[in-house]
Amino acid sequence: MGFYDYSVTDMEGKEISMKEFEGKVVLVVNTATGCGFTPHYEDIESMFEKYHDQGFEVLDVPCNQFAGQTPGTDEEIHEFCTLHYNTLFPQMTKSDVNGENALPLFTWLKSQKGFEGFGRGPKAMMMAALLKKIDKNYKNNPDIKWNFTKFVIDRQGNVAARFEPTAKMSDVEACVAGLL
DSSP states (O other), X not given: OOXXXXXXXXXXXXXXXXXXXXXXXXXXXEEOSSSTTTTHHHXXXXXXXXXXXXXXXXXXXXXOTTTTOOOSOHHHHHHHHHHHHXXXXXXXXXXXXXXXXXXXXXXXXXXXXXXXXXXXXXXXXXXXXXXXXXXXXXXXXXXXXXXXXXXXXXXXXXXXXXXXXXXXXXXXXXXXHHHO
């Protein structure tokens, strides 16, 4: 199976096939409204506005699996994002990205690009220390580690890159721009 064989559910309960994104560059991201990385919404929205007409889409999947940082309903999450970050891209229903109830799309994404580290810097060190307490084996499994892990899908449906939340948003944008 490939990217275009999966589907997710939007916040209105409609099934969205990834086939709708054929030929486009897609950023798939698990999000949260109460996280230190929540300001990434601003950069993601900026990229969406800048590149949407060139074939760029965002697949926003709110997730409450990381320290309960997305406690609201789908409607409350959407209201928060539009009010604070003026988001225009569609949001999916709140879903799991790890474990037995994980969206099959995320299981596939993780099988295509595993965890390669948090990089360098204070945020990377903070995340590594936090994850060691949660999962001593975190470096050796492909699970999503935290909110705002991003996968970039190219126009052919391949996972071109995985960015941990500690990655610079300018690096994410450069990857997207290079694929458009």
